[in-house]
Amino acid sequence: MNPAVAPERQGTLSDWQLYRRLLAYVVPYWYLFLFSIGGFLIYSLGNVMLADLMQFLLDSLNGRPAAEGGVVSRTAYKLAGETGQSALEFARVAVPLAAVTIAFTRAMGYFAGTYFMNHVARNLVHVLRRQLFEKMLVAPSAYYDRQSQGILVSKITFNVEQVTGAATRALKVIIGEGMTVLGLLGYMLYLNWRLCLVFLLVAPFIALVVSVVGKHFRRYSRRIQASMGDVTQVSGESIGGYREIRLFGGQRQQGDRFEQASAYNRNQSLKLAFADALSTPVIQTMLAIALAALIWFALDPEILAGFTAGSLVAFLTAAGQLGKPIKQVSSVQSIIQRALAASEDIFAQLDMEEEQDRGQHVTSRARGDLRIEHLSFAYPGGVEDVLQDINLDIRAGETVALVGRSGSGKSTLIQLLARFYPMERGAILLDGVPIQDYRLDNLRRQLAMVSQDPVLFNDTVYNNIAYGDLASASREEVEAACESAHAMEFIRQLPEGLDTRLGDDGGGLSGGQRQRLAIARAILKDAPLLVLDEATSALDNESEHRIQRALEVIMRNRTTIVIAHRLSTVEHADRIVVMDGGRIIAEGSHQALLEEGGLYAQLYHQEFAA
Ligand SMILES: Nc1ncnc2c1ncn2[C@@H]1O[C@H](COP(=O)(O)OP(=O)(O)O)[C@@H](O)[C@H]1O
Numbered sequence: 001m002n003p004a005v006a007p008e009r010q011g012t013l014s015d016w017q018l019y020r021r022l023l024a025y026v027v028p029y030w031y032l033f034l035f036s037i038g039g040f041l042i043y044s045l046g047n048v049m050l051a052d053l054m055q056f057l058l059d060s061l062n063g064r065p066a067a068e069g070g071v072v073s074r075t076a077y078k079l080a081g082e083t084g085q086s087a088l089e090f091a092r093v094a095v096p097l098a099a100v101t102i103a104f105t106r107a108m109g110y111f112a113g114t115y116f117m118n119h120v121a122r123n124l125v126h127v128l129r130r131q132l133f134e135k136m137l138v139a140p141s142a143y144y145d146r147q148s149q150g151i152l153v154s155k156i157t158f159n160v161e162q163v164t165g166a167a168t169r170a171l172k173v174i175i176g177e178g179m180t181v182l183g184l185l186g187y188m189l190y191l192n193w194r195l196c197l198v199f200l201l202v203a204p205f206i207a208l209v210v211s212v213v214g215k216h217f218r219r220y221s222r223r224i225q226a227s228m229g230d231v232t233q234v235s236g237e238s239i240g241g242y243r244e245i246r247l248f249g250g251q252r253q254q255g256d257r258f259e260q261a262s263a264y265n266r267n268q269s270l271k272l273a274f275a276d277a278l279s280t281p282v283i284q285t286m287l288a289i290a291l292a293a294l295i296w297f298a299l300d301p302e303i304l305a306g307f308t309a310g311s312l313v314a315f316l317t318a319a320g321q322l323g324k325p326i327k328q329v330s331s332v333q334s335i336i337q338r339a340l341a342a343s344e345d346i347f348a349q350l351d352m353e354e355e356q357d358r359g360q361h362v363t364s365r366a367r368g369d370l371r372i373e374h375l376s377f378a379y380p381g382g383v384e385d386v387l388q389d390i391n392l393d394i395r396a397g398e399t400v401a402l403v404g405r406s407g408s409g410k411s412t413l414i415q416l417l418a419r420f421y422p423m424e425r426g427a428i429l430l431d432g433v434p435i436q437d438y439r440l441d442n443l444r445r446q447l448a449m450v451s452q453d454p455v456l457f458n459d460t461v462y463n464n465i466a467y468g469d470l471a472s473a474s475r476e477e478v479e480a481a482c483e484s485a486h487a488m489e490f491i492r493q494l495p496e497g498l499d500t501r502l503g504d505d506g507g508g509l510s511g512g513q514r515q516r517l518a519i520a521r522a523i524l525k526d527a528p529l530l531v532l533d534e535a536t537s538a539l540d541n542e543s544e545h546r547i548q549r550a551l552e553v554i555m556r557n558r559t560t561i562v563i564a565h566r567l568s569t570v571e572h573a574d575r576i577v578v579m580d581g582g583r584i585i586a587e588g589s590h591q592a593l594l595e596e597g598g599l600y601a602q603l604y605h606q607e608f609a610a
């Protein structure tokens with residue numbers, strides 16, 4: 001094994017547990033599953049009956065009745081006896097008729113088996129995909145910090161699809177061909193069990209090949225999966241960052257990374273294909289040897305005496321027919337191993353922890369008293385405390401500005417307020433109730449937040465503002481919110497006004513325009529807590545000033561936290577809180593802080609000197 005490759009993820013669930021869990025998804029569709037199995041059963045029986053028909057035909061040619069045929073032969077003989085025709089005359093009509101009837105029934109069986117199996121498999125994929133997606137919607141923030149977007153996307157698209165392969169093709173082959181194998185073996189046992197045992201001697205060797213190859217398949221499948229994630233990740237990044245790539249000449253670098261991911265995927269796929277391609281001929285050779293041994297024994301005069309020509313041919317036909325289904329059953333291994341590798345990963349995702357939501361407290365509308373007590377915080381996996389012993393009291397209706405150098409922990413404090421991260425040390429209380437005690441959706445309903453880099457969805461301007469819980473807002477309310485955010489002025493210029501579709505993440509809008517839409521969305525939410533985290537940073541001074549004035553009206557009857565880079569915009573806040581290195585180092589009015597001459601005064605003078 002190449003030690004240079006990424007460490008292998010080993011599944012925590014055993015194969016058996018994986019099968020059982022996958023099977024649980026099939027349970028709701030058990031009737032379709034049964035139809036399908038019934039169909040395949042008919043299909044396999046059809047195969048055996050055709051072999052049996054061969055026996056009847058051959059024995060008829062010899063004019064020699066035989067008692068040891070299968071159901072088809074026996075029925076045929078019985079009927080032939082009743083018509084009083086010669087064996088040949090009867091066979092001439094009966095065999096083609098029976099062949100067509102059996103073939104037709106077999107075809108119907110195949111149809112039902114295949115279609116209903118697909119039905120089950122497609123439903124299985126749909127359900128798995130939805131569950132994965134829903135899991136993402138409740139995953140904690142730390143989950144997104146840890147994983148790359150591309151890899152997450154590839155789990156939903158590629159990995160889930162790997163399971164279908166097993167559910168459709170593999171199950172189809174295993175059930176359809178597997179039953180054919182059993183049927184044919186049963187028929188052979190019935191014709192001559194001793195001879196059949198000779199043939200069965202090869203079975204353990206086939207099982208050995210299948211099991212050894214299977215282990216390799218699993219390993220390659222895990223790697224293929226991981227590298228598909230890398231391919232998606234690099235592609236997504238290169239699409240999103242195409243400007244930077246060109247401006248900084250990053251084509252080579254991105255190209256190399258893509259080449260690496262894709263080549264690794266190719267190599268692992270080739271290894272899988274190699275093992276796959278090799279295992280089939282090996283198994284076929286074993287079967288050929290078994291067949292050779294069979295013929296050698298069968299032609300032994302003593303054994304031969306116990307056979308009619310027909311039953312010997314039927315026996316050999318059945319043995320010969322075994323080759324194809326056995327080959328197919330062994331070749332679906334690669335598909336099954338891919339599915340198992342994928343379901344390991346999918347189930348690991350589904351078992352992951354969700355955002356904590358154990359609170360019960362519900363309020364229709366919070367008053368907006370905020371108290372932060374001895375709050376210290378480090379990001380999950382981080383060593384340094386990003387916030388250290390924060391104490392802050394904000395009265396309902398007050399406007400507090402948070403200022404400080406970038407990286408001082410302002411945004412982090414806000415993230416905690418929305419419970420994006422669990423906190424262990426200290427407390428945040430809203431109206432005297434710790435925020436953990438609120439039901440998560442209820443807490444977030446009290447909070448309207450505009451971040452520095454707001455996200456817009458691939459939808460119309462209107463739907464971006466009346467988003468989620470706000471979808472019930474009237475058109476007038478949406479327009480009023482846009483007016484307050486000074487967004488209406490540019491929305492009117494758009495080809496279809498409010499009904500213009502935005503691209504991915506508001507493509508085609510300037511940073512300032514996107515911020516104004518985000519502000520409109522927050523205004524429409526009309527929540528008792530308003531948080532503006534550098535919400536106007538992308539606007540020019542004049543627009544910022546105008547929006548600031550509009551926002552002052554809105555801030556009047558709610559608790560507001562403003563984080564601003566430009567200190568000129570927070571001069572009028574009731575109180576200014578200065579943060580540095582994760583601590584609150586000063587607070588007071590603009591005037592008082594200036595007179596104090598600390599960090600605030602320093603930052604303020606820098607701004608105006610620039
Ligand atoms: N998701 C995160 N995971 C780990 N560290 C983070 C994360 N977000 C921010 N940080 C770190 O926390 C510190 C404070 O960041 P932040 O709260 O964004 O500062 P500010 O908003 O004041 O500029 C920084 O040192 C930053 O690197």
Ligand SMILES: [Mg+2]
Pocket residue numbers: 410411412533
């Ligand atoms: Mg910030």
